[in-house]
Amino acid sequence: MTILQSLPIIDPTSYLPHTHLLPSVSLSTSNNRPSRSETANAIHRACRDVGFFYLRVDSFLSPEECNEVVDSGREFFKRPQEEKELIRLEESDGVRGYQRLHQNITKGKADHHEALDLYAPWPSSSSPPTASESMTDSSESPKTTLAPLRGPNQYPSNPASMRHTLERWTEKMKILGEAVMHAMADGLGLDDKEWKDLWGLVNDSFWVMRVIGYPPLPPGAEGISCGEHKDYGCLTFLLADPIPSSLQVLSTSSTWLSADPLPGCLVVNIGEMWSIWSRGLYPATLHRVIHTSPTYRVSVPFFFEPNYHARVKGLEGARRKCLEEGREEVDGGEVMYGDFLLGKVSGNFKY
Secondary structure (H helix, E strand, O other): OEEOOOOOEEOOHHHOOHHHOOOOOOHHHHHOOOOHHHHHHHHHHHHHHOOEEEEEOOOOOOHHHHHHHHHHHHHHHOOOHHHHHHHEHHHOOOOOEEEOOOOEEEOOEEOOOEEEEEEOOOOOOOOOOOHHHHOOOOOOOOOOOOOOOOOOOOOOOOOOOHHHHHHHHHHHHHHHHHHHHHHHHHHHOOOHHHHHHHHOOOOOEOOEEEEEEEOOOOOOOOOOOEEEEOOOOOEEEEEEOOOOOOEEEEOOOOOEEEOOOOOOEEEEEEOHHHHHHOOOOOOOOOEEEOOOOOOOEEEEEEEEOOEOOOEEOOOHHHHHHHHHHOOOOOOOOOEEHHHHHHHHHOOOEOO
């Protein structure tokens, strides 16, 4: 397995509010970091050519913050099974809460992991519900009567600090989401109005966060830890144990490559909504997890997504960029993100 040593490491400091930088980062130090144009161009190349990159976050997130998030997940997964199942998916809307080992399904096959899934609160929108929003998920999960995605998040009682830890992490990831979205807009060459229009589609992000526990795959086991897939929405910010050769990315040459964690960095990849916005210039990349290390692995992906009711279609700025670079434009049509998400999650679990 080849390590993705060529993945760029991109510093987003120039797009982050100085008020959110760590006290150890002085203004003079941050001014020595890459300019906005350098960051935007680097992100553009990474999204266009790979779909994955490392985001340097040591000015924004302390090692203690990162360790606290991963450690809270590890402590939760060590709890007795009957305790974890007190907040099982079926106790909410069928998608929020604890999923047991092999309950998650990718392309019809059970994944070898357990997880705690959290979503943004249901949007307080005046928009009328669509047909898919109005239905219940009784066909998928007869034990719950709540409509999909409309239930409450479920947090464990042990560790008691986990809810506060994850809520604080969520706020940090939303700030990071805005910074990277802005850099991507600049990388595409969007003007100020076009950026504001794009931001209006993600400024009430229907985010998703998963805390995932990966036991080692048993020798000779069929299936993999998490099957190959593309992420649904905008951006994924991945924090994970420093265990090598687990996360694998499909290269443009159709070779599976390892994207190992780096100190002070998050692994970032783009989702299918950016494929539509960019008119195919930024393709979402297939990836998977095969965890064979004897160490139990914890990963925490945060998915910075569009607003639930956002209508996503190709950007005019992306059309200009395709013409400028001599690249073929791909029309991805138009989707309402919430409907797209519901269509994806409705078959994710085995009850």
